[in-house]
Amino acid sequence: MRDKKELEKLYKDCMEFWGFEKQARMAQEECGELIVSISHYLRGRKNATADLVEEIADIYLMLNQLISYFGENMIMDIVGWKSDRIKEKLERYKLKE
Numbered sequence: 001m002r003d004k005k006e007l008e009k010l011y012k013d014c015m016e017f018w019g020f021e022k023q024a025r026m027a028q029e030e031c032g033e034l035i036v037s038i039s040h041y042l043r044g045r046k047n048a049t050a051d052l053v054e055e056i057a058d059i060y061l062m063l064n065q066l067i068s069y070f071g072e073n074m075i076m077d078i079v080g081w082k083s084d085r086i087k088e089k090l091e092r093y094k095l096k097e
Contacts, residue, residue: 007064008064008068011061011064011065011067011068012068014065015065015068015069020069023062023065023066023069024066026062027059027062027063027065027066030055030058030059030062031059033055033058034052034055034056034058034059037051037052037054037055038052040052
């Protein structure tokens with residue numbers, strides 16, 4: 001299932017069926033698994049790349065469920081001004097090199 005509309009419906013359906021609290025806890029669990037996976041990747045553990053990519057996909061799914069709960073516009077407004085800050089910071093660091 002890769003159709004954007006189908007995925008958006010899935011995210012909303014998951015939040016509706018399981019509810020915010022359960023999915024928020026699942027997102028926390030997936031974040032923990034991502035942290036461990038990143039550590040394994042950085043240490044060069046065997047199969048770490050495949051594990052890390054899988055955890056990124058899990059986080060992607062959970063974040064999109066949370067985004068569907070709060071509303072994409074609300075999230076994207078904040079992403080907009082935060083990405084502007086990151087861009088400015090990056091430009092400052094590049095000038096120092």
